[in-house]
Amino acid sequence: MRILLAVITAGLALGAAWGQSARYSDPDSPEVESAARAALPHAKVLDIVGVTLGIEALLKDLNAKVTEREIRIELAADVLFDFDKYVLRPEAYSSLAKVAQVASHYPEAPLRIDGHTDGKGTHAYNMTLSERRAEAVKQWLVEKGGVRASRVSTKGWGETQPVAPNKNPDGSDNPEGRQKNRRVELTLTTKQEDGG
Amino acid sequence: MPIHRIALLFALSAAWLSACSTQSPPSTASTPASTPAATPSAPQAAPPPAAVPAAPAAIKAGDTNISGIVAEVTECSRKEGVLSVKVRFRNTSSEKKNLNLIENRDYEKYYVTAANKKYFILKDTEGTYLTAQASGFGNLGVGLDPGGQYTWWAKYPAPPAEVRAVTLYTPVAAPLEDVPVTDR
Numbered sequence: 001m002r003i004l005l006a007v008i009t010a011g012l013a014l015g016a017a018w019g020q021s022a023r024y025s026d027p028d029s030p031e032v033e034s035a036a037r038a039a040l041p042h043a044k045v046l047d048i049v050g051v052t053l054g055i056e057a058l059l060k061d062l063n064a065k066v067t068e069r070e071i072r073i074e075l076a077a078d079v080l081f082d083f084d085k086y087v088l089r090p091e092a093y094s095s096l097a098k099v100a101q102v103a104s105h106y107p108e109a110p111l112r113i114d115g116h117t118d119g120k121g122t123h124a125y126n127m128t129l130s131e132r133r134a135e136a137v138k139q140w141l142v143e144k145g146g147v148r149a150s151r152v153s154t155k156g157w158g159e160t161q162p163v164a165p166n167k168n169p170d171g172s173d174n175p176e177g178r179q180k181n182r183r184v185e186l187t188l189t190t191k192q193e194d195g196g
Numbered sequence: 197m198p199i200h201r202i203a204l205l206f207a208l209s210a211a212w213l214s215a216c217s218t219q220s221p222p223s224t225a226s227t228p229a230s231t232p233a234a235t236p237s238a239p240q241a242a243p244p245p246a247a248v249p250a251a252p253a254a255i256k257a258g259d260t261n262i263s264g265i266v267a268e269v270t271e272c273s274r275k276e277g278v279l280s281v282k283v284r285f286r287n288t289s290s291e292k293k294n295l296n297l298i299e300n301r302d303y304e305k306y307y308v309t310a311a312n313k314k315y316f317i318l319k320d321t322e323g324t325y326l327t328a329q330a331s332g333f334g335n336l337g338v339g340l341d342p343g344g345q346y347t348w349w350a351k352y353p354a355p356p357a358e359v360r361a362v363t364l365y366t367p368v369a370a371p372l373e374d375v376p377v378t379d380r
Contacts, residue, residue, distance in 0.1 A: 023329060024324070024326055024327075024329060025329075027282065027328075027349035027351070032326060032351065035318075035320045035326055035351075036278040036280075036322065036326050036351040037276055037277065037278060037317035039319055039321075039326060039351075040277050040278065040318065040319065040353055042319070043315070043318055043352075043353035044315075044316040044317070044319075044353075045313055045315050045316070045353055046313065046314040047312060047313060047314075048309065048312045048313065048315075050210065100312075101254055101312075106371050116349065142358060142362060143358075143359070143360045144311075144361065144374075145311065146310070146312055146313075146358075148358065149358060158276055171229075187248065
């Protein structure tokens with residue numbers, strides 16, 4: 001008799017467990033949608049911190065210039081974009097992810113993105129290219145990096161703010177200088193000017 | 197208790213179990229002629245009946261760890277704080293394949309990441325995950341005939357509205373990155 005009861009109990013338990021698979025069979029049913037909404041307050045969402053470098057390591061990797069009021073990061077346009085393009089190269093993602101992590105350390109700090117080109121091409125063309133490149137960086141940081149769009153501003157400067165000469169003293173082309181000028185600068189204002 | 201009653205109880209239990217087992221996940225073996233991303237290796241088949249609705253288009257696709265089975269995200273939509281995800285697993289090979297989607301009820305191997313957050317499948321008040329359910333033994337395996345497909349689904353807490361794309365992690369494929377999120 002005990003064996004019989006054990007067998008029946010096991011059978012019932014097995015059947016009940018098996019029967020669970022019938023629940024929520026239709027993902028588009030009102031029952032599932034209702035259950036999902038009801039489950040939201042208890043949702044499991046974790047911060048990804050295990051792969052996050054410390055802020056110091058990030059700043060070092062990015063060769064950032066840190067002052068009392070701001071963090072300035074300069075990214076070479078040749079790494080971010082193909083020649084004459086404003087679509088980000090996959091090679092740019094790791095650097096931008098680090099920028100996003102730095103930005104996440106200062107969640108309220110405004111982030112300015114400035115695009116620059118070298119001296120080749122017309123002024124109008126360079127202005128447009130630099131604006132679009134700055135905008136592309138912003139879009140990535142917002143969509144992939146979780147940076148709030150409202151704290152990001154962009155501006156294209158074209159060739160107007162070189163950091164190296166585009167030409168040598170003898171008038172010949174200076175490709176190294178032009179390469180330095182093709183860049184995107186990101187400035188995180190970590191301490192606002194006192195008002196008044 | 198007489199032996200015939202014992203036999204009757206066994207028979208009832210067996211019948212119940214048999215009925216329940218039909219609720220295990222179906223594996224559609226029909227050739228998805230209307231599937232947009234059909235590969236050249238998919239077998240040719242007669243046109244589907246007119247009543248068969250067109251398969252949803254894949255918005256992201258990738259290979260799985262099982263040769264010949266591809267994973268295609270057909271839905272990644274956000275509504276009222278819930279992210280609905282569907283992935284169609286399709287056998288593009290010429291032989292039958294088995295795909296073990298869940299083992300030991302480990303639903304948490306299916307998660308979504310976005311903006312430095314990791315989102316797990318929602319659970320109802322009884323602790324039941326809102327996803328394609330494993331059997332009572334804790335497993336979910338599907339057998340896919342050539343051209344056959346199975347659609348897995350899950351409900352997640354939705355990332356913030358500014359997040360436009362997520363990465364979906366599963367134990368059966370490399371992460372599906374940059375899956376666009378649509379708002380319903």
